[in-house]
Amino acid sequence: MIVNVDDHDSTRFLRTRVLTQEGYSVVEAATAAGAREFGIADDTELTLLDINLPDGSGFDVCRLLKHNRPFTPVVMVSSTHRTTQARLDGLAAGADAYLMEPVPPKQLVGIIRGFLGHVAEDEGHESGWVVTDPGGTIEAASRGMERVLNLTIRSLAGRRLTDYFEDRDASAALLRGGVAGQGSLRTMRVRPRERAAFSAIVQTSAITVPGDTLNHVRWAFTVEGRWRRSPRATSVN
Incomplete structure (x- = not known):
């Protein structure tokens, strides 16, 4: 299961659609609380994590997720934190990858496949x-x-x-x-x-x-x- 975290409904919907079309199972969250809840679940295999969330920072969420499940990938995605320093901060928080919007669907799928492989059951x-x-x-x-x-x-x-x-x-x-x-x-x-x-x-x-x-x-x-x-x-x- 992939946890797709973003407080913008349209962005979250588009990512979910891209990933489900590739055969991945996706659960969505729009808050830091939701990211923490789903991100440490036993069946979570990867978390896509926005940084600006209404109830907390994605950097803090990433640290918590990696503390609890250090080997479960966290891919941070941001449309506002686009500097080199922001990327370094994300990696320092434990992110396995840091992407800056816009992220083409092909690139997103390629990143996910690199961590999880291809899972199109059909x-x-x-x-x-x-x-x-x-x-x-x-x-x-x-x-x-x-x-x-x-x-x-x-x-x-x-x-x-x-x-x-x-x-x-x-x-x-x-x-x-x-x-x-x-x-x-x-x-x-x-x-x-x-x-x-x-x-x-x-x-x-x-x-x-x-x-x-x-x-x-x-x-x-x-x-x-x-x-x-x-x-x-x-x-x-």
């Missing part, structure tokens, strides 16, 4: 994201990864993501690149638990974590085509 896609530490251990994952790897989110925590790729050398190279701050996009063969391997588009990007000198890495997966899968992921100890 086109037969599955997608999800994982965050690993510099050593490749899974720290956080989206609900979509339960379908991609056939494991519950709780089961994924603490496992090495590179173990789920056929080409471990290539996945290790992606990890090293992400830690070094170099994003990448390539097709990889993924080996889910108790299912046949399949091809997925994997996009990596670096995440800066306060107090850690090395970058953590976000991995966005997009799987084209459906496969036979169990009704739900299972927990493995």
Whole structure:
């Protein structure tokens, strides 16, 4: 679920329409209170956050969201705070990206896909994201990864993501690149638990974590085509 926060009804409506047409599930909020409520929900995978809200600052909301869920992306969008300093303030508050209006729909979708992957279910896609530490251990994952790897989110925590790729050398190279701050996009063969391997588009990007000198890495997966899968992921100890 994407949380779309903006106090201007028309702007919020247009963003929601663009994202729902791409297959994303969107919930809207027009206030800082709504952003805080939905932004920390368990099924929230990304928050689009305006800065000027009637009951608070988007910068403050961003800090709170990143404190509670440090690996859930926050993309700040503003039509008024368009200076370099404002962008730096947004990134300092924890934003994963800072966009200045007007943002063309194609650019917005590209940013979202970079974090979450493509999720158009009617086109037969599955997608999800994982965050690993510099050593490749899974720290956080989206609900979509339960379908991609056939494991519950709780089961994924603490496992090495590179173990789920056929080409471990290539996945290790992606990890090293992400830690070094170099994003990448390539097709990889993924080996889910108790299912046949399949091809997925994997996009990596670096995440800066306060107090850690090395970058953590976000991995966005997009799987084209459906496969036979169990009704739900299972927990493995």
